[in-house]
Amino acid sequence: MTIGIITQARATSTRLPAKVLLTAGGKSYLHHHLERLTRTGLPVIVATTTNPDDEPIVELSTELGFPVYRGSELDVLSRFAGAIREHELTGVVRVTSDCPLIDPAVVTEGVERYRAENAGNVYVSNCLTRTYPRGMDYEVFSAARLLQADEVATLPVDREHVTTYLHQNRAGDMRLVNVPWDGGDGSTYRLTLDTEDDRKLLGTLIEEFSAERLDCAELVALMDAHPELAALNAHVEQKKLNE
Template sequence: MKIGIITQARATSTRLPAKVLLTAGGRTFLQHHLDHLQATGLPVIVATTTNIDDEPIVELADRLGLGVFRGSELDVLNRFAGAIREHELDGVVRVTSDCPLIDPQVVAAGVDRFRAEADENLYVSNCLERTYPRGMDYEIFSGARLLKADADATLPADREHVTSYLHQNRTGDMRLVNLPWTDSPAPDASKYRLTLDTADDRELLTRLIEDFDGAALNIADLVAIMDKHPELHALNEHIEQKKLGE
């Protein structure tokens, strides 16, 4: 079974324009993200758009020797379907490029579970019920099921958000599995935001990377820092995540 990671990235983000191309610790947030994905040992494909603004994203992926697929900006489901076909993936790990500190071992554990069952109807994630901080999210599913979703999904939210057709179980035959963080050192690690969506998120991630060498740390170490330094959590605890369909 060929499993690859597809990460979606674009420069035309609205809350924080070109956020993945901003830098911390001498590297773009996108490069931090891709470094962590490459550490899984899986093929990594960057799914970006045909917009000229996304040329720097393509150039970085090419420089790192990663796969690239360019498609629709708004129909992200179709963009993923094109990447699956072009790279002939049987299984897909979907992540988003606003997760510069995503822990490769967290992703690898999800892949191990998916491989063990090899069920085309299986959907594995760590955020159906949130125990990890935002910024550690992954979803794993069969390429065939996403291609079917691309053929059948008509709701605009399903076209934009890629996997809602699967995890909302619109066909009634998906088997949804959530992998919680069972050894979390924090009472509620899900309250933390290690994702990049706003200027306040950027401030937190920059502090973690530049002051605590956060790009070299695993999830347990990052959460331990957040627990020890409540002033870091205060930087972005007020941010509300966009809801499905917004």
């Protein structure tokens, strides 16, 4: 079984343009993200778009030694399908590049659970019921199932959000497995990069607390100990699937 991580990235984000190319601690947020994923030991593929605005993402990823697949900007499902075919994956971990502090051990736990289930119709995630902070999200699923979704999915939400065809069980036989955090409940915290206030928090965490060296439990403990940090982006609402 060849399992690979596919992370989606683009420069034309609406709330905070080119957000993954912004920097903290002397590195872009994309660089932090990819470095942490490398620690899983799995191959990591950057799925970006053919839009010329994404050339800096291609250049940075290539410079860091990560393969890049370029596909549709809006039909992200087809972009993932193309990356799967090009790299001949049988299993996929989907993450998003706006998670610069994603914990590699959290991702590894999800992959291990997926392997243990040993079924092509299983979808494993840690955010079906949220206990982790935003920014630690992953999904693990069969490459064959996503390729099937790419062939038959017609709803715009399925084309844009990649995995809704799977976790909404449109095929009728998917088995959904949630992996909760055994460290408690960090679901109120945002460690993801979507707005300027998210950037203020992440920049502070990295530049003042060396957050790039911390795991999920340590990050949550830090936020618990410093409520003024959590307050920086506590008001930010996550965009809904149809937005």
